[in-house]
Amino acid sequence: MEKELKNINFTVIENGIQIPITTRHGSYPNLMYLLKEELQLESFGECGGVGRCATCVVKTSGITGNSAVKDRNEPATLSKLGFNEANIRLSCQIYITADLNGAEIKILEI
Known part of the structure; x- marks a missing residue:
């Protein structure tokens, strides 16, 4: 029996605007890819997700x-x-899992 995938809902704040996000477990390799694609962020995640460039810094609440x-x-x-x-x-x-459900993610400018 295949496990039912449930929606993961959280809020992203970019430039003071709250953006509701609904996704599913594993739909993106990590949160950076989701934010980059869904919000069309330029100069975000420049190192490709290896944790070295710090161009994808966020402030989290509720993870x-x-x-x-x-x-x-x-x-x-x-x-x-x-x-x-x-x-x-x-x-x-940060991986796309149920741990993000109900969280708030604020994109920080560096």
Whole structure:
């Protein structure tokens, strides 16, 4: 029996505008790709998702589970820019899972 895919709903804030997003688990490799494609963001995610360029920095609220944990290159990259807050993230390091349901993602300008 195939597992039913449920919608994942969250809000993105870009330039003060709230944008509701509905997607499904795994529909994009990560949040950076979703934001880049859905919002047509220029100069966003320039390193292609390896967690080194910090052109996909977001402020998060309401992310749960494993998605709330910084991993790989993310802490070092953010620290170099002076970001040490737990809720400042690289969107390329956040996967599209149910952990995003109900979250708020604010795109930061660097």
